[in-house]
Amino acid sequence: MGKAKFKLKEPNSKTETLIYLNFYYNYKRFKYSTGEKINPRFWNDTFQRVKETKQFPEYPEFNARLDKFQNGINNAYRRILNDGVQPNNAILKKELEAELSDNIIKQNKLSLFEFIEKFIEESKLVKKEGTVKVYKTSFKYLQKFASHLRTGIDFESITLDFYNQYIHYLSTKHNLSANTVGKHIKTLKTFMSEATERGLNENYEFKKNKFKTLREEADTVYLSVEELNKIEKLDLTALPRLERVKDLFLVGCYTGLRFSDFTQINPENIIDSKSLMQVRTQKTGERVFIPLHRVVKNILKKYDNKLPKAFTNQVMNRYIKEVCSIAGIKEELETTITKGGKLIKTPEKKFNLISTHTARRSFATNLYLADVPSISIMKITGHKSEKSFLKYIRVTQEQNADKLLNHPFFNS
Structure with a gap:
């Protein structure tokens, strides 16, 4: 039974x-x-x-x-x-x-848009502000698409034909990048999945393999140890705002923490007896332990273990580009992005590609190049699989070959 x-x-x-x-x-x-x-x-x-x-x-x-x-x-x-x-x-x-x-308790039959409105309101109580903002933006695009089609969009509307039309609409009408389009498709699948769980939807086309989330490898960069040394040696005391940003950014580069975490470090996070830092990350709630690098120790000592108040993420992103420019990180790179269905190539100075998230990526890449085991780095970055971790780090073909030169297989 x-x-x-x-x-x-x-x-x-x-x-x-x-x-x-x-x-x-x-x-x-x-x-x-x-x-x-x-x-x-x-x-x-x-x-x-x-x-x-x-x-x-x-x-x-x-x-x-x-x-x-x-x-x-x-x-x-x-x-x-x-x-x-x-x-x-x-x-x-x-x-x-x-x-x-x-x-049976009959649920009021909600339309897709009525459900999304209800789901967003519920999410305000349990989801992070950034997540709710993504939901709202995706919903606005769905509403605009409905107006464009001059027809209603309901659960049964979400088919593979809808998927292809919607991607074309977002790419051409709104000139969104492939990754942004993919984000809105992912959110739509979230709406549909949640409605299915609640017994409101019986259309499962969104689960088909062809109803996939688009993703294009972004032109993200990392800062090498040599470049980080250039930043560390900068004397920006005459520009207090940049001095503050420089120090906070370097802490991120040598701890691998996200912006939301490395800007909240306080004395309680420091275990001096073991030269460790312990932090419960905001995004996942996991507790991570990170060895204190020399650079981090010096910065913490400078501020008595209580880092200065951070600017907003957007302001930090603007100021850190200034810092990297002053440090001479001006290598010219070619960036590519698919927008409006077309591949666009643009030359760009490296300092213009630096953001607060570059700190976390630099940490992971530099440790990987220093032959620290992937599993040890993942314990700090929070990646669940080596596959996702290896996509995250930035290692060129030449750097990969240099690492292999010292491998026993090539020296036997």
Whole structure:
């Protein structure tokens, strides 16, 4: 016999979250949205029911509705077996809904755009501001595309034909780069996936391989140890704003931390006895331990272990270009970007390509070139696979060959 279990969609949420029915049978899992929502603080995970508490007085009726779901899936599964039918998720869904009939909690049928609006509002409570901003921007482009088509866009509209038309529209009408178009496709897939999880969407074309997120390797650069030494030696005391930016940037280059993390370092993060820094990263919540490089030690000593207040990321990006220009990092490079469906090549001075994120990429690349094991670097950068890590670092073919020259295979 199968086994039914109830699971909260977001068990750590501070607000109401959906309850899913999971039914396990024949080494398979059938997942079904009950349409019921509960604040996790009222949920008893051991008994798979709402807690019997005065703070949630409607618990008897709520648990009775969950009982109907559990009895319904058990009855549906038993009936399928009695009929001699091999059960699968599609058959289970049909039989469960037939079993529940009028007892099922019917969700109000939202259109795609109504759902996206609702999802964005919910996301403001649990997602980072930057993520919500991406959702809003992607939604605006979808609305503009609907106006362009002079027709509504709903769940069933999201087909491979839609995908091709939408990519062409974003690329030509709005002249967006391939990576920006890819970001909006990725967000659309997020909207569709979330709606599917909630039982609002039954169109799965967005899951097909051809409905892919576009991605073009960006012309990102890194700063070599020699270039970092040039920056370190700059005397910018006459320009306090640049001195501050220089020091913060170098901390990023020698710790591998993101801008949101290396600008928040304080004395509590420093373990002097071990010459280590420990930081819980804002993006992933992981705790990382980083050996203190000589440059970082000197900068921390300069500010009594409390780094100066940072400018905004945008201002830092502008000022760090000034710093790198003064340091003479003016090598001319050719940049390429696909925009409006066309490959555009542009000569650019290297200092103009430097941003706060260059610090993190420089850290990873310089350690890799110094033969530090990838797994050790990934423990700091947070990359989950070596494949994604190797895409992240910037090593030329010549640099790769130089590394291999000392490998035992080429010296045997």
